[in-house]
Amino acid sequence: MSTAARDAAPAGARDVAGAGADRPRFVPERFAFGCDYNPEQWDPSVWQEDVVLMREAGVDLVAVNVFGWSDVEPEAGRFDLSRLDAVVALLHEHGIGVNLGTGTASPPPWLTTLHPEILPVMADGTTRWPGGRQAYCPSSPVFRERSLALVEEVARRFGTHPGVRLWHVSNELGCHNSLCYCDTSAEAFREWLRARYGTVEALNAAWGTSFWSQRYGAFEQVLPPRETVSSSNPTQVLDFHRFSSDELLGQYRAEAEVIRRHSTIPVTTNFMVTAHQRDMDYFAWAPDMDVVANDHYLDHRLPDPHLELAFAADTTRGIAGGRPWLLMEHSTSAVNWQPVNVAKAPGEMLRVSMSHVARGADGLCFFQWRASAQGAEKFHSALLPHAGTSSRTWHEVLELSRTLDTLREVLGSTVRSDVALVFSYESWWAADGGNRPSGDVRYLEQVHAMYGALRAAGLAVDVVPPGAAPEVLARYRMLVVPELYLVRDAEAAAIEQFVADGGHAVVTFFSGIVDEDDRVRLGGYPGAFRDMLGVVTEEFHPLLPGETVTLDSGATASLWTEHLRTVTAKAVAHHVDGPLPGVPAITRNEHGHGTAWYVATALDATHAAELVCAVATHAGVTPMPAAGPQVEVVRRAHDGGASYLFVINHSDDVVEVPVPGHELTQGVRTETLRVPPGAVRVVREDETP
Incomplete structure (x- = not known):
């Protein structure tokens, strides 16, 4: 049976309330500050240095085993969790919480060799081969079976481990393989359509198949919207998007179900609420998340990357039903996957990070801890760059960590808007x-x-x-x-x-x-x-x-x-x-x-x-004071308690904001706040009479 037909919410369902009241919550004691960690890329002798530097940087949440499948299951059915055991134990001994990945984000070479039928197929009928990541069809029953066996092993071993604070299902589900057009996907799509429409007559009516002689006599005749010699049926394409989003959500639900048999720790996955991801309807996914988490990277292909960041953060908060959320990944500086990978200017990492915090994030995490020496992402920035601790990036990481510590009282507050x-x-x-x-x-x-x-x-x-x-x-x-x-x-x-x-x-x-x-x-x-x-x-x-x-x-x-x-x-x-x-x-x-x-x-x-x-x-809506295209002004507040005004100055000029209160990052009293160029200030506002 199609995973979507079995698992997905009814078509059109929209519940932005987020996790149910009986679900475990991820409630950090301070703003979470973390990263992805890939210790399998490094000799164990490096690990000790890593945890010491993590403590120096204030890192308290580390994602491991995100891409660990080939390490944990080096051959079919043989599991070896010894290295993962050692890493989780080491982090826990140093007081660093673990965001434990299920490891299912990319199948290992042995799996695609044994079962090449799991590889994804594009709309033109061509197969995408191993060698990158996410080389699997989301509808594949073989992938589902093998991935859940891996989750079972990891969840059984670490389900009650005191160092694990969060479960991380897969990674950026659908980032590269959101739409698969193979025969397995075709059958799953037909099952999804049966569940949605009930009869082929209802499908014909919904798709308007009387046009261009497209009328179907049975569900077995329906295919995914593969490439055609003319235009495809637009409702068929629309339903295929709906199906594909539901199918990936089905993978998340299946993994989360296995985890919850062994653990009461919160479960989530990392969304991609960005301009370059359109295939998953995250409003429909939100009710299944114990905490909403997002990955975001400045996209310099856009005319205004900072505006897109602000929109993505506000959207993530909307998906979370207004509650605090977690930024699971962003970058200290340049990424590696744009035509020109622009490095962040001095101070920009702080401003970008605070833009997410201002809009409701109760944690900031980065990809990744230590910049890779090999692989496709070796030129992606990291908390610990190739240049090491003598770099500007490292000193800005320490500054960001210190700034978050000054904002502890903001934790748990929400954004207010009319x-x-x-x-x-x-x-x-x-x-x-x-x-x-x-x-x-x-x-x-x-x-x-x-x-x-x-x-x-x-x-x-x-x-x-x-x-x-x-x-x-x-x-x-x-x-x-x-x-x-x-x-x-x-x-x-x-x-x-x-x-x-x-x-x-x-x-x-x-x-x-x-x-x-x-x-x-x-x-x-x-x-x-x-x-x-x-x-x-x-x-x-x-x-x-x-x-x-x-x-x-x-x-x-x-x-x-x-x-x-x-x-x-x-x-x-x-x-x-x-x-x-x-x-x-x-x-x-x-x-x-x-x-x-x-x-x-x-x-x-x-x-x-x-x-x-x-x-x-x-x-009757009052604009935020001094806000504009280059100056972000956002208010967070506790229910019935203190409110906090974030001012993020992207301009080259000093900004003055009439806001009496206590400025937290500098620890000073203010009546009219002066924000230097490129700076961030956060004011606990005086209570109004």
């Missing part, structure tokens, strides 16, 4: 499919654009899924909905109810267009949001690359225009030129007790920030 942004993995999958009105309109870029506008306006942001319950949305004054192309009826109704109850919403173009089956909502765009927005669009007029238009508000815009007419809405700005002069580009509609704004084009960054600032003013 603004939420709706983010949907399903819309990402569907909106970026083929045969759309414009291939230049990309979902995540539009999400980042609106998030950047909110940040530039100084507005703290929570990130929520479209399935957030009405009582969750009711916590906010303002809701931003960028390019929510795919939306279910209930999800659209919750957003409409938010506005009707007095909320303020900003919806951007190409939203509300299709239902969960990628079926166009007829009657005019923006489909599900027409009544709430009080507009109807008859036709899209996307712009050519490099083409811009002007609005009578003074704004410029690009990418998109649409032939829009107002019904109950009032036009806020019109097109001056382009294909639709005189046609509204921004509208505002009073709906119930609230207001809904529609942005029917891609505004330039300055005017997008001005717009969200104006909406925030109407909504």
Whole structure:
């Protein structure tokens, strides 16, 4: 049976509450400070030096056995845990907690030699071979059986070990093998479809198979969306993404089930909430995690890497249901997998790390402890670099550790915001499919654009899924909905109810267009949001690359225009030129007790920030003091207790923030905080009368 069909939550289920009340919690006594450790790459004589330096650096959580399968099971069925025993014992003797990996992230060469059928197959039918990592099909019953046998051995041995503080299932599940198109995956996909639709007639209706003579007579005729001579069925592609996310979640659930038979220690895996990972719906995964953990690396292929980092951290907190989370991996400096691997500037590691802490992380971990001398990641930075302890990196690591120690009282607090942004993995999958009105309109870029506008306006942001319950949305004054192309009826109704109850919403173009089956909502765009927005669009007029238009508000815009007419809405700005002069580009509609704004084009960054600032003013939302594109200002607070203002200055100028209180990193009293260029300050705010 397909692991997804057996294990996955019902399609469309969304529960961002995180781990259940009966689950063990990962609650560190201080901000966790840790790393991946790969002692199998080093002679045991090095280990003693490592643990001494770890203690010097304040490292208290070390991930081991993440890629240890070939070491722990050097040949089929023969387990040797002696080296892992020694490493866990050594760390524990030195007071360093263990984040114990199951070791299943990459099959060893003996397994792929014995069972080459487990290797993943791409959409074009080509096989991916051993020699890298994650060379397995997530649907493979052989991989499942062998991997669980390994987990059983490791969990039995260490399930009650006093040094183990956290279980680490696999590693970055789906990082390289999220979509497999082999025959085993095809059968698993068919089982998932049977569970979802029940009958082939229901599948045909959902996929619109009357088009291009695609109607199926039986589930056995269905394949994954392998490469075709023309365009693939878009709903088939969408369902394959859903299936693939569920299949990987099934692997996590199976490993976690084995662990929990032997251990009461919290279990998690490391997510990849980043711009380059779109295949796993982490909102659906969150309920299975005892603590939500994320890996994040600055991506210098993007126009603003620090903005993407902030969005990823806010999204991770949203996936965690607002609770504290753990940064499982980031880098001290350069990575090794981008076209140009840019090193962090002096002080940048501290700022980057504090950006995660400000947004709810209760721990910071790095890949890795000691920079590798061999292998594909030998030029990836580490806590202990090739240059050793005489390096700038090492001294900045010590500084970061000391800074975390000054913030102990912040631990366990949560971020407070009056603004939420709706983010949907399903819309990402569907909106970026083929045969759309414009291939230049990309979902995540539009999400980042609106998030950047909110940040530039100084507005703290929570990130929520479209399935957030009405009582969750009711916590906010303002809701931003960028390019929510795919939306279910209930999800659209919750957003409409938010506005009707007095909320303020900003919806951007190409939203509300299709239902969960990628079926166009007829009657005019923006489909599900027409009544709430009080507009109807008859036709899209996307712009050519490099083409811009002007609005009578003074704004410029690009990418998109649409032939829009107002019904109950009032036009806020019109097109001056382009294909639709005189046609509204921004509208505002009073709906119930609230207001809904529609942005029917891609505004330039300055005017997008001005717009969200104006909406925030109407909504009664106060921007964070001194916040802007180069200055992050975020507030964490304890329930009914102290609040803490984080100020992260990426600019070259001194920043002044009027915030009376006690500055923790320097241990001084402040009335007006002065933050030097490139510095981080955290203020325990005075209680207001």
